[in-house]
Amino acid sequence: MVPSRRAWEMCTREDLVGKGAAFSRGAMAALASAKGVTVIATYTERPLLPAVGSSEVCRVPITLPPIDVNQVMAVVPELTIDASDFGYTARRLLASLKCRLGFKLTELCFYSVLHCRGSNDDAEQFLRDFAEAKAGIQHDTISALQECNKVSKYNLESRVTKTSNDDAVAVLLGIDDAALADPGMIQISDTFSLTEGLITFNISKLLNIFDPNIQVYDTGRNLFQSSLEAPDLFSGTPLEAAYYWTLSCRSALNKKLFFTVNDTFSIHCKYLKPGRLFPGTYSSEYDLDFLERSTIYYADERNKGSSTHPIVDLFFLTDVDELVLVNIYGGNYENFADDKREKIDAWIVKEKCNIPYKLRGVVLAPNVNMEMGELTDVVIVSGGEAIKLLGGLGQIYQWFE
Numbered sequence: 381m382v383p384s385r386r387a388w389e390m391c392t393r394e395d396l397v398g399k400g401a402a403f404s405r406g407a408m409a410a411l412a413s414a415k416g417v418t419v420i421a422t423y424t425e426r427p428l429l430p431a432v433g434s435s436e437v438c439r440v441p442i443t444l445p446p447i448d449v450n451q452v453m454a455v456v457p458e459l460t461i462d463a464s465d466f467g468y469t470a471r472r473l474l475a476s477l478k479c480r481l482g483f484k485l486t487e488l489c490f491y492s493v494l495h496c497r498g499s500n501d502d503a504e505q506f507l508r509d510f511a512e513a514k515a516g517i518q519h520d521t522i523s524a525l526q527e528c529n530k531v532s533k534y535n536l537e538s539r540v541t542k543t544s545n546d547d548a549v550a551v552l553l554g555i556d557d558a559a560l561a562d563p564g565m566i567q568i569s570d571t572f573s574l575t576e577g578l579i580t581f582n583i584s585k586l587l588n589i590f591d592p593n594i595q596v597y598d599t600g601r602n603l604f605q606s607s608l609e610a611p612d613l614f615s616g617t618p619l620e621a622a623y624y625w626t627l628s629c630r631s632a633l634n635k636k637l638f639f640t641v642n643d644t645f646s647i648h649c650k651y652l653k654p655g656r657l658f659p660g661t662y663s664s665e666y667d668l669d670f671l672e673r674s675t676i677y678y679a680d681e682r683n684k685g686s687s688t689h690p691i692v693d694l695f696f697l698t699d700v701d702e703l704v705l706v707n708i709y710g711g712n713y714e715n716f717a718d719d720k721r722e723k724i725d726a727w728i729v730k731e732k733c734n735i736p737y738k739l740r741g742v743v744l745a746p747n748v749n750m751e752m753g754e755l756t757d758v759v760i761v762s763g764g765e766a767i768k769l770l771g772g773l774g775q776i777y778q779w780f781e
Contacts, residue, residue: 446583446776447485449478452494458507461514461528466521468711472617473525475710475780479618480532480608482779486584487534506531533609548591549629553771554578572775580772594632596676599652600625603678604773619710619780620693623744624678626771627694627706628652631676637704639742639769643759646699647674654680655695657705663690663727668735673697691723703737709745710780717745717760725758744769747781 412419453459459481463474488503498504513527547555554574570585580586587605591597600621607621631637631649638644655677658666671677676696694706705727707720724741732739741758746766767774 446779447482449482449485449779450781452485453478453481456494456507458511461517470521470525471711473522473529475619476607476617477525477529477532478781479776479779480529480534482776483534483608484532542588542590544592545589546591546593548586548589549594549597549633551579551581551772552586552597552626552629553633554580572772574772574774575768580775583773583776586772594629596628596632596649596652597625600628603652617710619746620678620708622770622773622780623706623708624652624676624694626769626773628676630769630771631696639761640759640765643740643742645696645702645704645740647676647696648699649676649696650674652676652678654678656680657692657695658690661690663723666731668703668737671697671703673699691720691727697737701737702740703735704740704742706742706744709743710747711745712747712781714748714750717743717748717750717762721758721760728757746770746777 408419411417453461461474463471466474484506488506489500509531510528513531514524517524545551556577556579570581571579572582573579581589587601590601604618604621604625607618627637628649631647635648636644636646651672651674653675655670656667656679657677676694679693679695691707692705693708696704698704705724707724709717709720711717721741721743724743728739728741739757743758743760744766745760745762749763750760761769767777770777
């Protein structure tokens with residue numbers, strides 16, 4: 381027997397902490413005292429939220445988990461793409477496409493794509509456009525994937541006026557769920573549960589707030605949005621931009637970056653800026669003159685017509701004269717991740733006598749699971765440990781796979 385709904389319906393809920401709540405408690409206590417009756421209280425969430433647009437007395441809003449993009453692509457014919465023969469560039473474009481699709485399908489109310497075909501004209505038009513864009517994938521894979529990405533573009537910037545939130549950085553990284561004890565801090569309908577008892581805002585909320593005290597939240601969020609909208613589909617993948625955002629915010633909040641037990645770097649990030657450690661496409665040519673402390677740099681891939689860069693996606697100086705090079709690998713091949721680690725290590729061995737900083741390297745590889753290896757100056761952070769560094773953006777991690 382489930383009396384909680386009846387208890388809610390029998391008394392007004394306009395006064396959420398007054399007589400209505402007391403009546404519900406009394407009703408359930410009375411029912412529980414009856415022989416053979418089991419009381420199942422289904423509306424115990426806190427803080428209590430006023431109902432909107434339902435029966436007005438029994439509705440409790442909840443946040444649905446993010447859409448499973450891989451599953452939707454597998455079961456919706458217009459979105460299905462066979463990637464078994466894709467090369468590196470095609471896989472990179474497909475990874476960006478999945479992230480864009482996650483946002484696009486959410487915007488279109490994805491249940492209409494999965495369960496109510498024909499009920500949403502915008503969704504049906506999008507599916508037709510996507511199917512047309514991917515039609516030439518057998519003949520020109522790269523061009524077809526570029527068109528699919530363009531069709532799936534989601535303009536986040538114009539959606540909602542962003543609001544100030546002093547806890548934006550903390551919630552982006554994930555806070556202990558004990559914070560729910562303060563009803564004024566978080567509304568249940570805005571939250572998403574991470575691993576290890578941490579909570580964050582849902583992705584829409586994270587994209588529509590800013591932290592007035594920590595500048596890099598705004599900068600990182602804008603970079604992430606740009607990665608979904610950028611016309612240059614070969615630069616700045618969403619996964620890279622996600623790490624730019626969360627790593628800079630971790631450094632700003634904690635005054636250090638922690639990768640492994642033995643790899644903690646002291647840096648209080650105040651700025652997140654584009655930069656190019658290697659002006660060209662060869663690691664033998666590098667420029668250190670512009671480096672400043674308290675700044676995390678992300679590789680400027682559009683500088684001077686250079687669309688690629690060697691070795692490093694992110695780099696920074698620590699407070700103790702370390703130059704840290706970070707490469708972000710989004711693929712799922714262990715040997716490729718190891719190749720990136722070896723390239724950083726080879727550069728460090730070659731240049732360490734010519735550079736006035738201690739050189740360190742990190743490879744972030746969330747889609748593989750592998751051992752750190754024997755290279756002492758370069759650490760590889762893979763699998764779950766790499767995903768944790770995404771903080772609240774881990775809720776859409778599958779969109780980056």
